[in-house]
Amino acid sequence: MSGVSAPSRTVRAVSPAPRSLVLKGELIRPVALTVADLRARWRQRRAEVVFDCAKNGPQHHTFEGPLLRDVLSDARPAFDPARRKDRSRYLLAVTGGDGHRTVLSWAEIDADFADSPILLATALDGRGLDMAGSQLVVPSDRCGARYISAITSVWVGTCAFAGA
Numbered sequence: 417m418s419g420v421s422a423p424s425r426t427v428r429a430v431s432p433a434p435r436s437l438v439l440k441g442e443l444i445r446p447v448a449l450t451v452a453d454l455r456a457r458w459r460q461r462r463a464e465v466v467f468d469c470a471k472n473g474p475q476h477h478t479f480e481g482p483l484l485r486d487v488l489s490d491a492r493p494a495f496d497p498a499r500r501k502d503r504s505r506y507l508l509a510v511t512g513g514d515g516h517r518t519v520l521s522w523a524e525i526d527a528d529f530a531d532s533p534i535l536l537a538t539a540l541d542g543r544g545l546d547m548a549g550s551q552l553v554v555p556s557d558r559c560g561a562r563y564i565s566a567i568t569s570v571w572v573g574t575c576a577f578a579g580a
Contacts, residue, residue, distance in 0.1 A: 482536055507572075513567075518564055
């Protein structure tokens with residue numbers, strides 16, 4: 417069949433969507449947030465850290481991002497903020513894109529308790545994490561086990577105690 421050509425197809429490159437993380441659990445306002453949201457809505461803090469990585473040895477990095485406490489406070493955990501003992505019952509479970517998980521207590525980030533400046537990083541060594549996803553940064557940790565990359569969710573809530 418001469419003179420007949422196949423219809424041409426335009427192939428469009430599809431840019432991957434920025435990663436988002438979901439704040440969920442015992443929250444009054446659960447929400448999904450991108451790195452751009454984290455950068456635009458909360459004050460960015462800077463943390464220069466050194467931690468020991470089991471695979472790669474000592475790591476020296478500069479992270480920027482909002483405090484985890486500030487972001488979670490805006491999602492309004494379901495505790496009574498005026499009651500310290502109520503706040504101290506809450507746990508945070510952070511999950512990364514590779515399935516890596518860690519647990520923190522609300523008391524670690526609460527200003528009335530440990531007041532740790534734990535970040536949801538939006539930048540690593542001056543490079544934005546928009547496509548990679550936010551990273552949990554625990555500056556006080558000497559090892560990197562709780563540095564969760566490409567965070568997919570942060571669950572906030574309480575758990576039942578054995579024998580309670």
